[in-house]
Amino acid sequence: MKIRRKLGGVCGSDVVVSWRLFFWFVVLFVFSFVLFSTMFVFRGKFRPVVRSMRSFSTARVVLDDAAATLSPAVSIREAVKLPEQTLVFLKYPPSLRLFTKDDLICVFSSDSSKKLRKKEKPEAVDIDKFGGQIVRCPETPPGYTISLAISRWTIDDHLAAGPIHQWDWLVYDAVIDHDNSTVVFVKGLNLKAGKIADVARYECVYGWDFAKHNRLIRSDVISAAQEIVRCRTPLTVLNGPKSAHGPVKVSVRIKGGTGMLPSIAQPDRIIRPPRRKPFEMCVCTMTRNAAAVLREWVMYHAGIGVQRWFIYDNNSDDDIIAEIKDLERRGYNISRHFWPWIKTQEAGFSNCAIRARNDCDWIAFIDVDEFYYIRSGETLTNIIRNYTASAEIGEIRTPCHSFGPSGLRNRPRGGVTEGYTCRVVLPERHKSILRPESMNATLINVVHHFHLKDGFTFADVDKEVMVINHYKYQVWDVFKEKFYRRVATYVADWQNDENVGSRDRAPGLGTRPVEPPDWPERFCEVNDTGLRDQVLEKFMDIKVQRLIWEKDDEMGSRTYNRMT
Ligand SMILES: *[C@@H]1O[C@H](CO)[C@@H](O)[C@H](O)[C@H]1NC(C)=O
Ligand SMILES: *[C@@H]1O[C@H](CO)[C@@H](O)[C@H](O)[C@H]1NC(C)=O
Ligand SMILES: *[C@@H]1O[C@H](CO)[C@@H](O)[C@H](O)[C@H]1NC(C)=O
Ligand SMILES: *[C@@H]1O[C@H](CO)[C@@H](O)[C@H](O)[C@H]1NC(C)=O
Ligand SMILES: *[C@@H]1O[C@H](CO)[C@@H](O)[C@H](O)[C@H]1NC(C)=O
C-alpha cells in the first residue's frame, strides 16, 4: 500500500508534472522555432547583416537589414595600394549604416587565374570625412586585385573591385580654405623642401567622373610647394559641391607632361563663418600607436592651458580610439583624423592648420613625447600673451631639451614626465606655436615650422621661461619602435646610411636596431627634475597618491617607487 500510494503519489504528481512539462515543451518549441527561423532568415536572405556603429535601436537594425537586402547598394569606390596595406573606399547610400571590421573580408584575386584567391581579415575600418568607410586591408600581393566580401555571405560572392591607385602617384586629400581656394594634397610631384614651384607648370582639374573627359572643369594653380597645390575653386564647385553626379573630385595635371594624376580627393569645406574663436590654445600632432602615452600628454597639457587636440592618426593598431573616446568622456575636446599616407608629416600639419584655424588663436605642433615645461608654473596662454604684444608675431619658438633613458630599463609607471630626469645639456632645435592667420599661402612647413606671410615674424622664447621636454631617448623598447618609423618626407630615414651624423639621428647608434649595452645611461649629461617636481606637486591626486593620468591597475609599488 505504502508503495502503491507512494507510486500513486508519484504517478499522481507525475500527471501534474507532465502538464507542466508539456507547457514548457511548447514554450521551448515555439522559442526554438522563432530562434532558428530568425537565424535562417539572417543567414540566408538578409546578407549584409550590418552591425550598428552609431547607437541605433535593435528594432531599427532589423528594419535596416531588410532594407539592405532590397538594395545591395554598397560598392567599392576605389582602392589605394600602400606599401604595408591596401585602403578600400566604400560607397554607401546615405541611409545605410556601416560595417564593422568583423563583417568584412578582404579578397585578393589573381589577375592570371580567376580561381586563385586569398582571403584575409581587414586590420580596421575607418570612417572618412563624408561618413563613407575606409577598410584597411593587408598589402595586396603583386599580380592581384582586391575586393571585399561580407563575412556572412555563404557563397564566394564579393563586391566588384573598383579602380586601384598607387599611393605615390595620387591626389589624396583636398580642403576648401578660408579664401575659397582649394588646398590639394598631392603625392608624386616630388617638389623640393621649402621651395616654391612654378605654378605655370600645373593645372587643377575638377570633375565628377574623371573617366569622362568632357565634363571636367579646369582652373588655375595659385601656389605649389612641397606636396600642396592651391587651386582657384571654380564657382560651380563652390556653389554646389554636391551635384546630382555625386561628390566632386579634384586632381592636378602636369602641363605638357605625364598627364593628370589619379585622385581620391573630394574637397570639403571645413571653414565656418568668422566668429570669435572658441579656443585660445590648440595642439596638432601626428602619431601612431600612442594609446599608452596619450592620457598623460593630454591631461598634462590641459593643466597648463591647452583646450583642443587634433590627433592625426597614422595607421594605429592599438587602442587609440578607445583612449580618445575615454578622454572625450572626461571632457577633453580631442578629435582623431585618419591620416594613413606615407611620409606626409608636413602635409598633415598643413591639413591640421587649416582645420584648426577656425577655432584656435594659437596652434602648437608637437609630438606626443614632447611636453611644454614652464618654470614659473604659469599657463601657456600667459606666456604666449607675454610674447605676442606685437601683432607682427606669427610664431613662437620654444627650444627643446632631449631627455635620455635616465637609468631606467622599463617604462616608468607615473609617465614620462615623472620618470625621465636626465638629459643632454644643449637644447636641440625648437618647436613652433603658430598664429594660423600668419601662415603663408603655400603652407610650406619643414620640421614643424611654417613659412609666414610677409609682415609676420617669430619670437624666440627664453629657455629660462619655457622649454619643451622632449622624451626622445626613452627605454629601448619604446625608442626602437619610434625610430623604426621615420615620418617626415623631408627628413632622412635613420636606417639609411645617407645623412649619418645629422641631428635627426640618434648619435652613435649606427643603422642597426640593436640595443647598446649602456643604453640606459646614455644621453645623460645633467639631472633635470624641474618638470618632474612640478608634476608631482600639481598633478598628484592626494587621496590615492597617484598622478591623475595613472590608471587604477597600475597602483602596485607606486609609493615605494616615489620614495627611492
Ligand atoms: C566663398 O564662397 C561663398 C559661396 O560660394 C561666398 O558666399 C563667399 O563670399 C566666398 N568667400 C570669399 C572670401 O570669396
Ligand atoms: C570641440 O571643438 C569643436 C571645434 O573645434 C566643436 O565643434 C565641438 O563642439 C567641441 N566639442 C565639445 C565636446 O566641446
Ligand atoms: C605612417 O605609417 C607608415 C607605416 O605604417 C609609414 O610608412 C609612414 O611614413 C607614416 N607616415 C606618417 C606621416 O607618419
Ligand atoms: C615676458 O617676456 C619677457 C621677455 O620678452 C621676459 O623677460 C619675462 O620674464 C616674461 N614674463 C613672463 C611672466 O613670462
Ligand atoms: C609667402 O612666402 C613667399 C616666400 O617664401 C613670399 O614671396 C610670399 O610673398 C609670401 N606670401 C605672402 C602672402 O606673404
Ligand SMILES: *[C@@H]1O[C@H](CO)[C@@H](O)[C@H](O)[C@H]1NC(C)=O
Ligand atoms: C644625477 O643624480 C644622480 C643622483 O642623484 C647622480 O648619481 C648622477 O651622477 C647625476 N648625474 C649627472 C649627469 O649629474
